[in-house]
Amino acid sequence: MITAIKNNSLVDFEHELAQILNSNTSEVEKAKKIIIFIDNILLQLTDWLKTHTFDSIQDEIKFFKEIKPNIVAKLIFYKELLFLVATLPVEKNKKVKHYEKKLEAIRHFNRKNREFIKYIKSQSTHFDELYFSRKMYRDLFLTDCIIINHDAKLCTSHDFLVAEVLAYELLTLHIENRIDNLNQSCTINSNQLQSNLHWTAKKIDLIELIYALHEAKVFDNGQADIKEITNVFEKAFQIDLGENITRSFIDIKNRKTEPKRFIYQLLYALDDKIESDMK
Structure with a gap:
């Protein structure tokens, strides 16, 4: 030097x-x-x-x-x-x-x-x-x-x-x-999100899924905001999840039976598919 x-x-x-x-x-x-x-x-x-x-x-x-x-x-x-x-x-x-x-x-x-x-x-x-x-x-x-x-x-x-x-x-x-x-x-390109897919399950189920994905940090190495993720899902599946999804998540946590009901439903459906394909 x-x-x-x-x-x-x-x-x-x-x-x-x-x-x-x-x-x-x-x-x-x-x-x-x-x-x-x-x-x-x-x-x-x-x-x-x-x-x-x-x-x-x-x-x-x-x-x-x-x-x-x-x-x-x-x-x-x-x-x-x-x-x-x-x-x-x-x-x-x-x-x-x-x-x-x-x-x-x-x-x-x-x-x-x-x-x-x-x-x-x-x-x-x-x-x-x-x-x-x-x-x-x-x-x-x-x-x-x-x-x-x-x-x-x-x-x-x-x-x-x-x-x-x-x-x-x-x-x-x-x-x-x-x-x-x-x-x-x-900046979300609306043309990229246009599809014929519609979310036909319950809105609360989609909110449960969004929160699961957010907590799993699967978007932007965990840096993505929950509202941004929600906005993408709303545009992609042509659904309005409402202004206050935090209130909906509180309802999920307060369920008397199983809070993770939809996530388990997905898990069981995937298990059935895997077992069926292995036969």
Whole structure:
């Protein structure tokens, strides 16, 4: 990693990152591994920066304006991603609101730092020495409070801000894609659900089945909302199950005989079919 830094290159870093991303693990596990990986890289950077002297002010600016922020941006992104997943609601409509809340926070950040973001996006350089070089006497009025507690050898006044800008760009794209996917999955194509099938058993039986399927977590890895499942069954079988299926489920639980009456009926019917076919 240190050799790559000396060559003003992120090749080694990106290669290691790609290996983790291409591994056959869950999104959460990948994020955790990447966070640990980048933390280790930054520890190496810390030791290196304490003793390293850049050959020129241009090399120092390049490092703190481009190389280090790109590494830190990935750390911010995957920590934010991990937090988003950990706090994600179950219901799809609440998921969208959860993501939109984060997007609004990012927009607030962008508004607050509008002029600096414009400086970075326009590839301006006139303040580079002030923003991205380490000076013994820096103007603390231009320095983020987060920097004051850091060793002056390890950072400049604005390298972390660049990392945040880069990270929030990645996060915005990621969240917008997630919202698009959720909206597409929530949009039920009526043509796909058109059929000549009608539910001819009791409504309460279908509600019992829906609750069984929901509790078995057979839809969307258990993330599907009971109302969404109900809506699909109503459209598929052209039946109205009413506004309050929760009330109907309470009636199911309060049955004096067997609460799981319809489920057992299905089980017995399947057993009879299997036994009949085996004869």
